[in-house]
Amino acid sequence: MTLFSKAVERIDAQSATIGAMFGGDRRVFGSRTRDPRREAAILEAERFVYDIRYGRRPLTHFAEAMSTSDFPSLFADSLDRQLYGSYTATIPTWKNYARAAVVNDFRPVKRFATSGVRGLLSKVGELAEHERRSMTETPYEYEVDKYEAGFALSWEAMINDDLNAFxxxxxxxxxxxxxxxxxxxxxLFCDASGPHATHYTGGNDNLLTGNPVLSRDALQAAITKLMKRRDANGNPITVKSVRLVVGTGLALTAQEILDTTEYRTVDANGNVRVISGNGVAANLGVDVNYWIDSVATTANADTSWWVFADPNGARPAMEFGRLRGYEAPALFEKIPDTRRVGGGEEPWSFDTEAAEKKIKHVFGGAFVDTKMTVASKGTGN
Structure with a gap:
């Protein structure tokens, strides 16, 4: 052990070769003169390296004896490699505030919103003519498009993929x-400045006056505006539930409003009224849309907020359509054209030895009814 300890010290100091450490270049096996001490040292060194290789020695022994600089070829790549998982896809929220539909082909589809006949009945006198009403219609049109992406991997890349990264x-x-x-x-509902300027206007009466910041009072005002909606004939539009949609900048604020269990108000005389709950949580849901931060490229991404009526009501604010027969994304792979001599197909291209896969999805949509939504840029002006 004393001899071996000295040998380890000399290895650390990089001051000797293997032959010099263990007594020169004399033959050990088959020689007439045997050196038991030298043979024992060699066997101990072999046992030490064997134990390190199969994990039978503590890592501290290895660190004290040898460093990676002693074996530049063996440790050119890390012995401890790990593949991190990819980022998780965003949780889809659009189904909570846009209606899902299926279209038959790539031709434009039309949707019609009708009104004009519904209304209060008019009192009619004896032998008098009744009111004759006419129906009006508003068309909406959109078409679906094809979206694809894919990848190709070489044969060499797949062989070297010991971490199953692909x-x-x-x-x-x-x-x-x-x-x-x-x-x-x-x-469809968001642009670079927040609420889409085409759909959220003063004329459509769906952009809150003053663009208030998100608060309980502002949210109450937005919900109240939705609840007071009227059609062209002045008939009330029933809104049973609403969804609050925000970007990541307002996620905590929205959740705090929803989770509030007590609300207090003070009137002009200083009287305090305690209200159990927040007064707005009934039939209200919150959706955090992570893509708002990407679509809205201004500071309004952190302040804008939207309220949508239930898309399963009479009319939705938006409709999202998929192609019939391709409602779900379809994954494809290129048919291989390589076969071994003697039988057996290989999943590679004969010319390039690459394997290819792609995904195809067909969808489209449109903004339908501006009465079914209210928004604010949240700028306070």
């Missing part, structure tokens, strides 16, 4: 389809 790629394509749907619907 096994995740088809799942990444599937999650790309989820992100694409959420992003598309976000662009």
């Amino acid at each position: 096994m995740r790629l088809p799942q990444d394509l599937a999650e790309s389809a989820i992100d694409s749907e959420e992003y598309f619907v976000t662009t």
